[in-house]
Amino acid sequence: MADMNGAESLVHTLLDSGVEVCFTNPGTSEMHFVAALDHIPGMRSVLTLFEGVATGAADGYYRMAGKPASTLLHLGPGLANGISNLHNAKKAGSGVVNIVGEHAASHLELDAPLTADIEGLARPVSHWVHSAKSAADVGADAARSVQAANTAPGQVATLILPSDTAWTDGGQVAAPLAPPIRVKPAEADIAAAAGALDGAESLLLLGGEALTAETLELAGQIAAQTGCALLSEWSNARMERGAGRVPVPRVPYPIDLAVEVLAPFKRIVLVGARAPIGFFAYPGKPAVLSADGAEIIELADWSADLHGTLEGLCVAAGAEGAKPDLATRNPEASVSGPLNPDSIAQVLGQKIPEGAIVVDESITTGRAFHPVTKGAAPHTWLNNCGGSIGYSLSCAIGAAIACPDRKVLTLTGDGSALYMPQALWTMAREQLDITVVIWANHSYQILRGELINVGVQNPGPRAIDMLTLDRPRIDWIAQARAMGVDGVRIDSAEAFSDALEDAFDSTGPRLIEVSM
Amino acid sequence: MADMNGAESLVHTLLDSGVEVCFTNPGTSEMHFVAALDHIPGMRSVLTLFEGVATGAADGYYRMAGKPASTLLHLGPGLANGISNLHNAKKAGSGVVNIVGEHAASHLELDAPLTADIEGLARPVSHWVHSAKSAADVGADAARSVQAANTAPGQVATLILPSDTAWTDGGQVAAPLAPPIRVKPAEADIAAAAGALDGAESLLLLGGEALTAETLELAGQIAAQTGCALLSEWSNARMERGAGRVPVPRVPYPIDLAVEVLAPFKRIVLVGARAPIGFFAYPGKPAVLSADGAEIIELADWSADLHGTLEGLCVAAGAEGAKPDLATRNPEASVSGPLNPDSIAQVLGQKIPEGAIVVDESITTGRAFHPVTKGAAPHTWLNNCGGSIGYSLSCAIGAAIACPDRKVLTLTGDGSALYMPQALWTMAREQLDITVVIWANHSYQILRGELINVGVQNPGPRAIDMLTLDRPRIDWIAQARAMGVDGVRIDSAEAFSDALEDAFDSTGPRLIEVSM
Incomplete structure (x- = not known):
């Protein structure tokens, strides 16, 4: 390998460091990387039509594989087109090796049309940013980028690759x-937290890696022993749920409801979660959602050993033998009638x-899904943690x-899905x-409520028009077909049930448009 | 107007400053701006499904209206989703009043899910960035943002609006x-430049506002008198063309061809243009495209009074009475047969x-279009100046x-159009x-050539696969229908001709998929 170029050293180093997938939308300045991917076996290259699909896919990959994929952006x-989903990845604690091509050093000073401040664009959404200085450095830079991406809970590491390197x-x-x-x-902090968990006025608030099946089991034992309540954050990167698991409700999104749910708690122990705050500020409403004077005990943030923390808490609370409340499987039932959030949840x-x-x-x-689906078959639930809509496809x-043997079910509003419908094409291609x-x-249904939340009681026709997507209506079946995916439109609970069964009985991508 | 809030003062100030259109994709933190747009008449609000459509539309609006529109981003x-088209706007010299909502100041310190470094993201694509500090400041901030956007040739001014302001x-x-x-x-510089324009070894290279019908006429007189050649940059924000106008070829995009075209010139006078450089760097190829030793005279950059400059140059060259070569109208002909770049150009x-x-x-x-279309009916031609593809829709x-009485014809590769197909929906809505x-x-056809340009002579199947969009093929008729636009697929020159005639005979949006 004496004559290896920088791009080849990059691909070999990524592979040696455990990076096996590259989500890409390359351009001229990345052609040597593409050539290296071509002749070095081992890296699965997944083409996307838009860079946000690449970065969003890298987020989802990390959540399920527990190790980073790389991107390759032009x-x-x-990079700019991938930033919003990098924002989501950063807020989810997902590791991403974000590789961005750059002009050759000699070309940069000429200020060509595509020249931009890549480091400046990357920094707000990256924990680690570095530009390779020479071909000889690229391998070491790549190893450091993977190390940064793997730093708990997972970080966005942006490696900029000038084409001459x-x-x-x-x-x-x-x-x-x-x-x-x-x-x-420390043991003393764990013991103090265990002491605070005592009865219905105490809450164990979970997030991050505290939501695996095993850690939830530990949390369930603690709750059974101490009488504390269990909640998770509203947005969770990954949560194990369903029958046989410890069910943990989320802190609600609507601010008045969240305040009501949190009102009883005088002591809140945080494990992998942050103290609950509102998604947005609203005139005259609180931003911190816990009760006035509640004691917040920050036991372990999301970068800590959360399994070890909950084991320690379980021991300190004397809960090792306790039997957690487990979700039971919903009785079999056929659901019929009109579609609404409740029938859909059923x-x-x-x-x-x-x-x-x-x-x-x-x-x-x-918002009605969680209480009912806790009794579904065991499954994994992913939320958007950064609030930049359009992440789910x-x-x-x-x-x-990451998990080719598991069914993936994406549930998304139409407004959100319209941010990056190009994802459908990659689903079809792969x-x-x-x-x-x-x-x-x-419609942007959520914004109709938010108009009232911020104090606009009587929105006029022009405001309503800004929140409405029905002029024209999107034809989702045509949108799916355009990208090579089969779709079906349904408008009753029975038809929804049948369409899901159909989809799960076959393999490959499928789209179901639910007329609301 | 004593009880006006900050959002209302913003809308009034924008209107007073001549901003009449707002391209928007709002969210919760922008609801007061939406409410103000609702009850203050005068601003046309245009909803987009994706922020890049809003910023790209603002770019196109400035080019044709000669004054800025505003955006409203969440x-x-x-903002991130709008950055790539702001990059294009910046490189085109288009003025944009880019308004970005922000959390209330009291909420920012809580680091909510949507919190990000907005100023940091805005700076690489903005000439002017400012965060409003209080409701009382918002009006003055807005006036300054419009002033910045109107600064020649046009600038991106980002005004960040915390929701409490x-x-x-x-x-x-x-x-x-x-x-x-x-x-x-200065007169002396104009005289020196006029002296350098002398015969076939001299070139007047034009860009920016030097490409209006009037300035081209002046350039044509100078060329007729001095024997100099006329060229424009490869990428031009706006160029007036067609029969009866002075035809000015573009410096070619392919680097070998550009070097060949520029080789004869020993003296190059720049008016609104920059010295010609390659779009990308390639191993072993030049980045500066003019001949070795050519004298480059930077007479006036794109922010100068280019009409006045060319008037002065015309006088100094003694070309006031000269008759420019004008493009003549192509003779009427019907074109038939298979579709290729040449028949399409015809x-x-x-x-x-x-x-x-x-x-x-x-x-x-x-690349074959310009030589033929110089003899079309008089028209305006817009290029992508920043190289971030997906700008045209x-x-x-x-x-x-900006120009409701003129036909707009968008010509785009499929790879480019797939970056923001959501633009079709706004075309249908409006x-x-x-x-x-x-x-x-x-396919990403251009990248197949670029692989060879960077020295990859024998791309393998995985590399080719990364540049190919036919697995699955995009169904553009379905894509158009999904967004409420009628489409037709054609595969011969006659059918293309008929489809264009059809489209121009009616009004409203239309899509033509040309199978290549």
Whole structure:
């Protein structure tokens, strides 16, 4: 490998460091990377039509694979198109090795049309940013980028690759670098937190890696022993749910409801979660949602060893032998009649297949889903953690590639799905086993409520028009067909149930438009 | 107006400053701006499904209206989705009043899910960035943002609007502020440049505002008198063309061809243009494209008074009475047979309607268009100046809104159009008179050439696969229908000619998929 160029050293180093998938939309300045991917076996390259699909897929991949994929983006504008889903990945604690091509150093000073401040664009959504300085450095830079991406809970590491560092010979493959080890809180802090968990006025609030099946079991034992309540954050990167698991409700999104749910708690222990705050500020409403004077005990943030923390808490609370309350399977039932959030929740509670990965971006329609689906077959639930809508179709791609033997079910509002419908094409191209359900209410429904929340009681016709998507209505079946995906439109609970069954009985991508 | 809030003072100030259109995709934090747009008459609000469509439309609007529109984007992620087309706007010299909502100041410190470094994201694509500090400041901030946007040739001005500055009372409407006046070079510099324009070894290279019908006429007189050649940059924000106008070829995109075209010139005078450089760097190829030792005379950059500069140059060259070579109208002809770049160019040369605005993103297919279409009916031609592909559908929206009485013809490769197909929906919603032509070659055709340009002579199957869009093929007719636009697929020159005639005979949006 004496004559290896920088791009080749990059691909070899990524592979040696455990990066096996590259979500890409390349351009001229990345052609040597493309050539290296071509002749070095081992990296699965997944083409996207838009860079946000690539970064969103990398987010979903990390959540399910527990290790980072790489991206390959074209200069500043390619990075720019991927930023909103990098924002979501950052807020979810997902590791991403975000590789961005750059002009050759000699070309940069000429200020060509595509020249942009790539580091400046990357920094707000990256924990780690570095521009390769020479072909000989690229391998070591790549190893450090993977180490950064693997740093708990997972970080966005942006490696900028000037084209001359890619095409010049002298590349050196670098050895993998281990990320920092996750640590546990001190015994005394664990003991103090265990003491605070005592009865119905105490809450154990969970997030991040505290939502695996095993950690939930520990939390369930603690709750059974101490009488504390269990809640999770509203947005969770990944939560294991369903029959046989410890059910943990989410802090509600609507601010008045969240305040009401949190009102009883005088002591809140945080494990992998942050203290509950509102998604937005509203005139005259609180931003901190816990009760006035509630004691907030920050036991372990999301980068800590949360399994170890909950084990310690379980021991300190004397809960080792306790029997947690487990969700029981919903009785079999057929659901019929008109579609509304409740009937949809009933259908999902019946039909979510065992082992499914649910990628949820249901916004308004989905608030009724959790109470019912806790009794569905065991499954994994992913939320949008950064609030940048349009994440779910792309996230589903990464989840499906990480877990090819599991069904992926994407639930999304129409407004959200319209941000990156191009994801459907990659689903078709890779024949991913993803069922996409679109809640077609033909509006930014959530914003109608938000207008009132911010104090606009009587929105006029022009304001309403800005929140309405029905002029013209999107034809989702045509949208799916355009991208090579079969779709079906349904408008009753029975038809929804049948369409889901149909989709899960076959493999490959499928779209269901639910007329609301 | 004593009780006006910040959002209301913003809308009033924008209107007073001549901003009449707002391209928007709002969210919760922008609801007071939406409410203000609702009850204050005068601002046309145009909803988009994706923020890149809003920023691209603002670019196109400025090019044709000669004054800025505003955007309204939702927090950091909304801005992020608009960055790539702001990059294009910046490189085109288009003025944009880019308004981005932000959390209330009290909410920012809580680091909510949507919190991001908005100023950091905005700076690489903005000439001017400011966050409003209080409701009382918003009006003055808005006036300054419009002034910045109007600063020659046009600038991206990003005004960040924390939601509390929007909803708090005490807004003050501010008076319009004039931008700096465009200046002319000194007489001595003009005389020296005129002296350098002498015979076939001299070149007058034009860009920016030097490409209006009037300035081209002046350039044509100078060429007729001095024997100098005329060229324009490869990418031009706006160029007036067609029969009866002075035809000015573009410096070619392919680097070898550009070097060949520029080789004869020993003296190059720049008026509104920059010295010619390559779009990308390639191993072993030059980045500066003019001949070694050529004298480059930077007479006037794109922010100068280019009409005055060319008038001065015309006088100094003694060319006031000279008769410029004007393009003559192509003889009427019907074109038939298979579709290829040449037959397509012939059809366009016949069918471009008088007064049409051509928004060109043809990449590989379009290189044959200019020589033939110089003899079409008089029209305006817009190029992508920033190289971030996917600009044309959005840019066409802004052009159509700026010029409702003119036909807009968008010519785009399929790969480019797939970046923001959501623009079709806004075309349908606003019933804009836009004909979209998609060159459906089902590949990133340009990158196949670029692989070879960077020295990859024998790309393997995985590399080719990364540049190919035919697995599955996009169904553009379905894509158009999904968004409420009628489409037709054609595969011969006659059918293309008929489809264009059909489209121009009716009004409203239309899509033509050209199978290549």
